[in-house]
Amino acid sequence: METFTDLCHINVKGGDGGAGCMSFRREAYVPKGGPDGGDGGDGGDVIIEADPQLSSLIDFRYKHHFRAERGTHGEGARRYGRDGRDLVLRVPLGTVVRELDATTQTPAYEIADLTQPGERVVVAPGGVGGRGNIHFVTPIRRAPAFAEKGEPALEHWIELEMKLMADxxxxxxxxxxxxxxxxxxxxxxxxxxxxxxxxxxxxxxxxxxxxxxxxxxxxxxxxxxxxxxxxxxxxxxxxxxxxxxxxxxxxxxxxxxxxxxxxxxxxxxxxxxxxxxxxxxxxxxxxxxxxxxxxxxxxxxxxxxxxxxxxxxxxxxxxxxxxxxxxxxxxxxxxxxxxxxxELPAADPRQDRTERWERDRRTRDREITITREERHAWRVSGGAIERMVVQTDWDNDEAVAFLQHRFERIGLDERLEKAGLETGDEVRILGFAFDYEGAPSEDAYGADNDRGDSVIEEFGEDDD
Ligand SMILES: Nc1nc2c(ncn2[C@@H]2O[C@H](COP(=O)(O)OP(=O)(O)OP(=O)(O)O)[C@@H](O)[C@H]2O)c(=O)[nH]1
Ligand SMILES: [Mg+2]
The missing domain is CATH 3.40.50.300 (P-loop containing nucleotide triphosphate hydrolases)
Structure with a gap:
């Protein structure tokens, strides 16, 4: 006999973004051609979709981890990486999807209530592919010798609850x-x-x-x-x-x-x-x-x-x-x-609940929190800023200088000063630590190319 499963917890993770490529064109008689490293592909999303043919959450009873495909890396000759495929998980109509608190494993907030056939929501977006070095060319930086790493996709637990949606x-x-x-x-x-x-x-x-x-x-x-x-x-x-x-x-x-x-x-x-x-x-x-x-x-x-x-x-x-x-x-x-x-309307995949949730998520993502961990050590946290850090190739000085430049563009120094940091204090972001160099001064990296880098998409400016 069939058992009835109406509540389950699953772990979802989008695909990681592929790395951007650092490469220069090679041509006969040209010692070093222009940069030609392509972007990494975006990782696939994990999507939950309401399917009127299903009547229980039994599929999620024994398998709890779901991952979408990763994007592949960019390559030379401006070859872009391939995007990872999305992973679509089908659930019965009337399934409520909730975010689970990472520590307590209790519901934190509702992501979506899927009541229409074909209604869907992205629960774990894939990571964005890193940009290849072709994007970092400016009039004064003709040969950028760095590229971005792919964005690692986030992993989290969600709850699926099938509300009474009896026939x-x-x-x-x-x-x-x-x-x-x-x-x-x-x-x-x-x-x-x-x-x-x-x-x-x-x-x-x-x-x-x-x-x-x-x-x-x-x-x-x-x-x-x-x-x-x-x-x-x-x-x-x-x-x-x-x-x-x-x-x-x-x-x-x-x-x-x-x-x-x-x-x-x-x-x-x-x-x-x-x-x-x-x-x-x-x-x-x-x-x-x-x-x-x-x-x-x-x-x-x-x-x-x-x-x-x-x-x-x-x-x-x-x-x-x-x-x-x-x-x-x-x-x-x-x-x-x-x-x-x-008689139910046919599945309409355009019924997408992602937009609203995604907007909320992005707003949260852009928030920056500064907390004091020790007398002279501070933690900076926030989804977007943490990603900037993990997408940086720390072995590459140019890439690190570029990160510094991005921090200035989002006004991190001003924020730190306001929070009360003193010169020499330690700034921690994820597992990385920097010295706070005091109040904002000259833009060490970008001063001489102020308007030249229009190809660089800036944090907080990319309207969506
Ligand atoms: N003789 C007879 N008794 C029945 C029948 N169906 C249910 N009963 C009895 O009626 C009583 C109530 O049955 P339930 O199934 O609990 O009724 P219910 O409608 O679920 O009641 P609530 O949950 O309180 O709303 C029980 O004592 C049952 O044994 C039947 O077909 N014939
Ligand atoms: Mg009864």
Whole structure:
């Protein structure tokens, strides 16, 4: 039997960017031609996509690490590296994606709630390829002897939670037998008892018809009159029913201890659904008269069938105790679910949730935090600035001087001065340390080529 997995934690990492190339043209009789090192390719992204064909997160149960392909390195003769391929992970509709806090492994914030077929979000962008030395040519620096390294992609943990997105929801008054039915038609083992509100949270189960077609059913805590205004426990679950295409409306044919009337119960629940949301009342429904094993229920069953059919709904008499009528109910539900699924809009990969999240991420990325770690040692952190550092080839003086120049362009020195650094203090970025050389002075690197380096894309200036 199929188990139901609805929450998992996975580790995702985009592909690293390929390194830019440092190379010079070679031609006969030319001792040293111009620079011709191409850029590294960008790493692939890890993307999460909502797929209406899936009904569980079972694919993520045993495999937890997902990596996109890296970009290849740039080469001489202006050859660019190839971009890495994206890795697309498919999840069921109704999956919420959250960032997990790196230390506590608890949800930090929501990245996306994927409810539309084909909706997607990039959860781990690939690293950008490093630029080749052709980009660092300026009128005064004709032969830049350095290139950028590729950007390492970040790795992080995310949570995937499949919210109740059952194909069919079992709805009805307390104790009518909703949990008993789900237990009988699936592997779910909910608590069953003869007092109202036994079910406190929805139970999900995968039901399978004899021909193999399956659907996800959920039983929802019992609804009572006034539920739409918050009475009973069912109110908060009406929200979940809203996400469900088909309602299996369960009615107790015995009328319970109070000797209620089946048709009245049926109307009460429909009124509550309508009061909660207009649209819920017109949602496709199959009406289920349960406990037909009990004596003297035929009359109630006949009246309920008439009421249901008058409303345009199909009707089934069943017994969760003997199993009578359940095969027919499951087969019809599978058919209706398949019809409703096929009416869903086709997957549209343009439904992209990445933009908003990506914008937020970039804003965070550009923030620079300066904290004092010791009396004369300070840490500078921030996504973008840390990347500048790791993309630098530290064995190459020219590359290091270029980094210095970039720091000045983003106003790091002013920031450090404001934070209270004194000349000679240590500045730490990731595993690297520099000496703070005091208040901003002449631009040691860029002073003589101020406007010449327009090919250099600057931090904070590349509008997006
Ligand atoms: N005779 C008979 N009793 C049933 C049948 N289905 C359920 N019951 C009994 O009805 C009582 C309530 O069943 P549940 O399945 O817990 O009902 P529920 O609708 O999930 O109730 P809540 O979770 O409280 O809303 C239990 O005592 C069941 O044994 C049936 O088909 N025939
Ligand atoms: Mg129940």
């Amino acid at each position: 069919a929801a079992l709805v009805g008054m307390p104790s009518v037998g909703k949990s008993s039915i789900i237990a009988r038609i699936s592997a779910a083992r909910p608590k069953i008892a003869d007092y109202p509100f036994t079910t406190l949270v929805p139970n999900l189960g995968v039901a399978r018809a004899s021909d193999g077609r399956s659907f996800v059913a959920a039983d929802v805590p019992g609804l009572i009159e006034g539920a739409s205004e918050g009475r009973g426990l069912g109110h908060q679950f009406l929200r979940h029913i809203e996400r469900t295409a088909l309602i299996l409306h369960v009615v107790d044919l015995t009328g319970g201890y109070e000797g209620r009337d089946a048709v009245e119960d049926y109307r009460t629940i429909n009124a509550e659904l309508a009061a909660y949301a207009e649209d819920l009342a017109s949602r496709p429904q199959i009406v289920v008269g349960n406990k037909c094993d009990m004596p003297d229920t035929e009359d109630q069953a006949r009246r309920l069938r008439e009421a249901a059919e008058a409303d345009g709904h199909q009707y089934f008499s069943v017994s969760a105790v003997t199993g009578k009528g359940l095969d027919a109910l499951v087969a019809m539900t599978a058919t209706r679910v398949a019809e409703l699924r096929s």
